[in-house]
Amino acid sequence: MACLWKQHLSYWRNPPYTAVRFFFTTIIALLFGTIFWDLGTKTSKKIDLFNAMGSMYAAVIFIGVQNCSSVQPVVAVERTVFYRERAAGMYSALPYAFGQVMIELPYILIQSVLYGVIVYAMIGFEWTAVKFFWYIFFMYFTLLYFTFYGMLTVGITPNHNIAAIVSAAFYGIWNLFSGFIVPRPRIPIWWRWYYWACPVAWTLYGLVTSQFGDIEERLEDTDQVVSDFLRSYFGFKHSFLGVVAVMVVVFAVLFAFLFAFAIKMLNFQKR
Structure with missing residues (x-):
């Protein structure tokens, strides 16, 4: 709890990180909301579904x-402080890692709700409690695993500059195997296994399916209903x-656990 309170004070006194993240999220939400205005109510053509999925895909990648990028220098600084305080016998690696992970939860929840409410209303997705909950749920855990992934890359590298290079290597791979550029049925069978190992693919699966997977209206430019088209395409x-x-x-928990493991097992301290 002491480590968690320490992280709380650290984040509260770091508006260049916390406040700017909220500001960036609000701007992106308004930008996407105006670009994809009232798109969620249109499900009569295939292009409408592609556009709606594009709004979800762009949000996941951008935010x-x-x-992931903004948390890396913060964790790098906190890790330096941790090395000094661990040497003084104040606390060990796991309580520090626990505090670093837990303090992100409320901030990302606020960020997810802030983005979700603005975009959900402006794009015009169906206003049901279940579908709105699913949208917030998937955005929340998506931002969590991206943030924890950024923390993990710092944990396994000497500094945040190298962490940025390491993390960037997977942005492109996750982008390619997300199922948006190349849908899963069209991915070569020998690469399809990586689709299931790509966290962004699961996010898009959840966002699209929760919003459109139960719609039985027939598309004008095909003989399929919306749910059947999503299943076949x-x-x-x-x-x-x-x-x-x-x-x-699972992805969020996995990245958080691996971050804690890296902090405990790896030491990049320079004496």
Whole structure:
């Protein structure tokens, strides 16, 4: 608890990180809301579904990468302080890692709700409690695993400059295998396994399926209803939504655990 309180004070006194993140999120939300204005109500054509999925995909990449990049210098500084305080016998690695992970939870929740409310209203997705909850849920855990991934890259590298290079290597890979550029059924079978290992793919699966996977209206430019088109073109099944929700939580927990493990086992302190 002492480490958590220390992190709370550190974040509270660091508006260049916390406040700027909220400001950036608000600007991106308003930008996407105006670009994709009232798109969520249009499900009569395939292009409408592609555009809606594009809004989700762009948000995940823009805000997720920004979270990952912005947390790296913060964690790098905090790790330097941790080395000094651990040498003084104040606390060990795991309490520090626990505090660093836990302090992000409320800030990212505020960020997710801030983005979700603005975009959900402006794009015009269906206003039901369940669908709105799913949207906030997937955005929350997506931003969590991006943030924890940024922390992990700092944990396994000597400084945040190298961490930025390491993390950037996976941005492109996650982008390619997200299922947006190349849908899963069209990915070569020998590479399809990586689709299931890509966290962004699970996020898009959850966001699209939770919003459109239960719609039975027929598309004008095909003989399929919306749910059948999502199943045949993207491989998205509404019945799989529960598993998808579990997987985005698993990725967030996995990256947080690996960060704690890296902090405990690796030491980049220069004497």
